[in-house]
Amino acid sequence: MDWTSAQLRALVELTRRGTITAVAEALGYTPGGVSQQIAALEKATGMQLLRRVGRRVELTDAGTTLALHAERILTTEAEAVEALERTRNEISGTLRIGLFATAAAEILPPALRRIRELHPGVTVRSRDMDVDEVYDAVVGGGVDLALGLDYPDVPIPRDPSLRVRELFRERFSLAVPAGAMPGRRRVSLADAGEQGWILPSVGSYYGRAVLTACRRAGFEPQVLHEVTDTAATLALVESGVGVSVVTDLMLRLRPSRLDVLELQETMERHIVVVFRSFAEDRPTVAALVDVLRACADRTPPGAREG
Template sequence: MELPGVQLRTLLELTRSRTMTAAAAALGYTPGAVSQHIAALERTTGAELVRRAGRRVELTDAGRVLAVHAERILGAQAEAVAALERARGEVGGRLRLGVFGTAAAVLLPPALRRLAARHPGVRVASREVDVDQAYAEVLAGRVDLALGLDYPDAPLDRDGAVELVRLRSERFALAVPAGRVPRAADRRPVSLAAAHDWILPAAGSYYGRAIRTACRRAGGEPRVVHEVTDTATSLAMVGAGLGVAPLTGLMLRLRSEGIVAVPLRETVERHVVVAVGSAARGRPSVAALIAALRAGAEGEAGAAADGAAGRPGAGGATSGSGAG
């Protein structure tokens, strides 16, 4: 009897999500695909694994038994891969890495150069994923690791099967059009929220929720006029005088023309993280890639802050750019 990993992961997600729709969202599938995975698993095992209970689904006795073993099977597979890598005594193999826009442009190139110089046997294939889906991509097994963002004001969901490894923290500043720098006394989120049009992602995103929460905590509500997700586009709009937008050192590497970074008096942060399967942490190749990404994140963010500090008054950021 063969039990495909993708079907076992679907069953495990159903035990957590309790609905086909929620499981599909977490795994990045359609509800129909989730139903197909479960139906295929039931045909293979010859047992009913889930049953409807109103809008939710419940595992049958057979489903609960298989779910316990599914977690062990998937964990054992990951541990076997890690053990084989260690037994070879070499750091090598192929890894699938999920990246989002800023990470692909700023963090990935220096990290892969560093990895290739130190561990040429490790081959990394990257694919762009929605930054809010980094955790789900690893959980679903579509990538081995994924770069993501975690916000204290809107934290990612946690699950024992996936760990978040922090690469660095960044403090937010505010990107404003050159020539419109607020007075120091007005550099609070509540004052900035009331005085400017904002360019932000949708409220349902982790990023959009985090910034709105920070403003509300200070007693203000950002007046979002332009709802934009792409960072480079947002900063271009700021440079054109269409509003203000949050800014970190890594973001500044994408665009700095026509904007000034205004430090905030309150601390608003985000963490650049890597989502990785808990069992995969023992793979030497995974450890090597995480180390390269961490070094790249620290180096690139530091360069962004230094570069910003060197360009005050020239359309770049002030020395307090909030790069962390």
């Protein structure tokens, strides 16, 4: 059969996510691009793989059968890449890494500089994505490894096919408009219980983690602005419309005139690197993970190693 890995990956992701739009977001394509991949796969197999059911699509029996085999084909392909890398005298090859905004700005650049110094034959291609999507992107083979976040209060479900390595931990502080709590340096979350809050959706791991911490402190946060973007959150706090929790890495994304108060409660997030278990000994993956962990030894102010 004359098919491509990209076509098979699109089909496999469709079984996981259910919609063309969700597959497009996971793989970094447009919905039209995903539809073209599936159409090309149908042409290659000579069989209908999808059918329309109202506004949704579902796999035909042929599509379901091929998707099961496609997962094994993609896994075998990834293992073959690892085996070929091992035959080289030097560590070289191309890696695809998924990452979120803070990682793109603060964590990846020094790691890229270091990997070029140590292993000039390694090419790293990065893709910005929603932090809650990076685990699925690694499982599905959309990226080879990813930088992600984990929260002790709302831990990310662990897929047995993945390896998760903690790089370092960050403690949250409370960001308030300048002068909103004069004379205070250390506060409880409950001290901001009557304030308006700027938080991500409770559908996100981050949003649920903050909500859990607030409830443990004895109050339900009044969310006035549901915002995911860190820079936008800092701008809103600076403008005086609400409070939020922040880490040092988050604060470095946007210089802002606001007050940052230490929290009495311990509220953390863990920066992790995620990759598939069978790629643990792949030379390029191992090299980049080692570099990321070495960079984590020079953790940013306020963070500590895991």
